[in-house]
Amino acid sequence: MVLGAGPTGENVADRTVAAGLRTVIVEAELVGGECSYWACMPSKALLRPVAALADARAVAGSREAVGDRRLDPAAVLARRNSFTSDWKDDGQVEWLRDTGIELVRGHGRLAGVRTVTVEAEDGSERVLTARHAVAVCTGSRPVLPAHVPGLAEAHPWTNREATGSQTVPGRLAVVGGGVVGVEMAAAWRALGSEVVLLVRGDGLLPRMEPFAGELVAEGLRAAGVDLRFGTEVTALERADGSGPVTLTLAARDGRNGDGKGGDGQHEDGQGGTGTLTVDEVLYATGRAPRTADIGLEQVGLKPGGWLEVDDSCTVLGVDGAEGVDGAWLYAVGDVNRRALLTHQGKYQARITGAAIAARAEGRPLDTSRWGAHSASADLAGAPQVVFTQPEVAAVGLTRAAAEAAGLRVRTVDHEIGSVAGASLYADDYRGRARVVFDLDRQVIVGACLVGPGVAELLHSATVAVVGEVPIDRLWHAVPSYPTISEVWLRLLEDCRG
Numbered sequence: 001m002v003l004g005a006g007p008t009g010e011n012v013a014d015r016t017v018a019a020g021l022r023t024v025i026v027e028a029e030l031v032g033g034e035c036s037y038w039a040c041m042p043s044k045a046l047l048r049p050v051a052a053l054a055d056a057r058a059v060a061g062s063r064e065a066v067g068d069r070r071l072d073p074a075a076v077l078a079r080r081n082s083f084t085s086d087w088k089d090d091g092q093v094e095w096l097r098d099t100g101i102e103l104v105r106g107h108g109r110l111a112g113v114r115t116v117t118v119e120a121e122d123g124s125e126r127v128l129t130a131r132h133a134v135a136v137c138t139g140s141r142p143v144l145p146a147h148v149p150g151l152a153e154a155h156p157w158t159n160r161e162a163t164g165s166q167t168v169p170g171r172l173a174v175v176g177g178g179v180v181g182v183e184m185a186a187a188w189r190a191l192g193s194e195v196v197l198l199v200r201g202d203g204l205l206p207r208m209e210p211f212a213g214e215l216v217a218e219g220l221r222a223a224g225v226d227l228r229f230g231t232e233v234t235a236l237e238r239a240d241g242s243g244p245v246t247l248t249l250a251a252r253d254g255r256n257g258d259g260k261g262g263d264g265q266h267e268d269g270q271g272g273t274g275t276l277t278v279d280e281v282l283y284a285t286g287r288a289p290r291t292a293d294i295g296l297e298q299v300g301l302k303p304g305g306w307l308e309v310d311d312s313c314t315v316l317g318v319d320g321a322e323g324v325d326g327a328w329l330y331a332v333g334d335v336n337r338r339a340l341l342t343h344q345g346k347y348q349a350r351i352t353g354a355a356i357a358a359r360a361e362g363r364p365l366d367t368s369r370w371g372a373h374s375a376s377a378d379l380a381g382a383p384q385v386v387f388t389q390p391e392v393a394a395v396g397l398t399r400a401a402a403e404a405a406g407l408r409v410r411t412v413d414h415e416i417g418s419v420a421g422a423s424l425y426a427d428d429y430r431g432r433a434r435v436v437f438d439l440d441r442q443v444i445v446g447a448c449l450v451g452p453g454v455a456e457l458l459h460s461a462t463v464a465v466v467g468e469v470p471i472d473r474l475w476h477a478v479p480s481y482p483t484i485s486e487v488w489l490r491l492l493e494d495c496r497g
């Protein structure tokens with residue numbers, strides 16, 4: 001039985017059905033989850049036209065053809081709507097049916113060992129008992145900071161409004177410099193909003209190599225985003241609940257914002273202090289697990305927290321799951337916090353599906369590193385693309401993470417613009433690549449590429465990291481001429497040193 005029909009839950013169900021197990025999936029909202037309707041798909045549908053226009057502007061010839069034209073917001077929003085099927089899940093329900101997965105609509109809660117109660121919208125209840133396993137795939141929800149006066153009354157945007165709005169706000173403040181913050185600042189700026197990005201720290205994308213955040217900040221500023229570091233929102237006021245909202249800003253830790261005055265168009269204060277009046281404010285300040293109301297207390301776990309799992313996504317510390325044979329509860333995808341990414345959730349789903357099938361057949365699990373029942377790549381080689389201009393594509397460890405893990409590493413950096421493929425891709429191509437090289441094992445443990453068009457290069461880096469391909473063998477993996485991938489040659493030359 002699967003609780004939650006996001007991308008992760010769908011894939012667990014797909015795998016267990018493929019293994020011949022009867023599978024029921026319980027969904028409280030839309031089949032397809034956050035990813036299909038309020039996250040990956042609509043956000044990338046908003047961002048793809050931004051990239052297409054930037055690419056056209058990047059080379060002489062098409063640059064003149066495009067001139068200073070802007071995106072057509074109505075056309076972009078209509079295309080986005082089509083990617084969400086206008087927030088209807090008929091297509092995905094049909095896929096469930098064709099795949100042989102039973103759908104039960106309603107809010108599911110654990111009620112004991114292998115048992116789930118489903119409360120339908122009309123209040124009626126149904127009790128389902130699984131023969132083998134229950135997989136919790138309930139995902140995550142946005143987190144808003146506590147104790148900020150006026151925040152709730154200001155009706156801030158979360159990822160749902162930021163990816164689903166049918167209108168373009170004239171002025172938008174974005175709070176948070178993580179992935180959602182930078183992507184949505186880029187999208188709405190390109191659609192015509194005046195955007196102020198308010199970041200309490202010193203840089204963007206703090207979990208990535210520092211140059212990634214620096215180049216994305218440069219790109220956002222070039223696009224006209226007003227970027228303010230060291231800035232906190234201490235209060236909000238939206239007088240009539242729907243008009244403009246005024247934010248009170250303060251410099252964090254005594255800093256004076258980013259030391260830069262605003263453009264004066266909608267700023268009433270200086271740098272990162274004073275007040276700011278906008279039409280909408282998006283909070284992109286992280287995620288929390290959806291576990292507050294799923295009956296965790298019925299199986300000896302604490303409600304509201306991230307679910308702690310082993311590498312096969314089996315939940316630890318569950319009542320009635322003692323010993324290898326007793327394992328029955330799994331937590332897969334965002335809810336286990338291993339890697340809050342759709343592709344990693346789907347990967348965990350494939351691993352978990354195989355583990356459920358093996359246990360159902362009485363076969364032992366292979367939980368060794370890179371074994372069939374170990375989601376090893378979550379920790380060693382999870383790739384991620386940030387779809388800004390420039391794009392960021394990263395996999396594995398940053399230098400800081402590798403050093404913190406005690407590895408003896410050398411980092412090798414290269415300006416991507418110096419390879420022929422990059423100069424053909426864009427005039428004055430600007431971008432940087434880094435690999436983190438493990439000196440003891442002679443393998444690459446991390447890579448970060450920043451620049452136009454690097455997203456599609458990422459899988460080569462993922463294969464190198466996950467495959468733990470020795471550097472002397474990678475030397476024989478020849479990138480085509482003239483592609484941006486030739487940056488690999490420069491990086492490998494330096495690693496081999």
Ligand SMILES: Cc1cc2nc3c(=O)[nH]c(=O)nc-3n(C[C@H](O)[C@H](O)[C@H](O)COP(=O)(O)OP(=O)(O)OC[C@H]3O[C@@H](n4cnc5c(N)ncnc54)[C@H](O)[C@@H]3O)c2cc1C
Nearest residue numbers: 004006007008028033034039040108139333334340341342
């Ligand atoms: C704006 C934004 C953009 C993103 N872009 C990307 C991207 O480009 N690439 C990427 O890899 N990741 C991206 N992510 C992350 C990605 O959306 C998540 O990692 C992914 O959705 C996790 O999938 P999931 O199945 O674990 O959870 P979810 O997609 O959250 O699905 C969980 C499902 O469980 C259901 N549910 C919850 N509780 C219950 C219950 N008690 N009973 C029944 N059903 C329940 C929910 O209704 C939901 O349908 C983005 C996230 C955001 C916010």
Ligand SMILES: NC(=O)c1ccc[n+]([C@@H]2O[C@H](COP(=O)([O-])OP(=O)(O)OC[C@H]3O[C@@H](n4cnc5c(N)ncnc54)[C@H](O)[C@@H]3O)[C@@H](O)[C@H]2O)c1
Nearest residue numbers: 145176177178179180181200284285286287340385386387
């Ligand atoms: N393209 C992609 O792969 C993609 C796109 C969007 C989201 N995602 C995933 O979704 C997850 C959520 O993204 P996110 O950007 O919401 O979270 P995040 O954790 O990546 O970033 C949140 C940021 O908000 C800041 N913050 C937290 N509290 C704050 C406060 N009170 N005031 C100001 N700033 C505050 C944090 O310091 C952090 O930098 C991420 O883990 C990401 O992997 C992926």
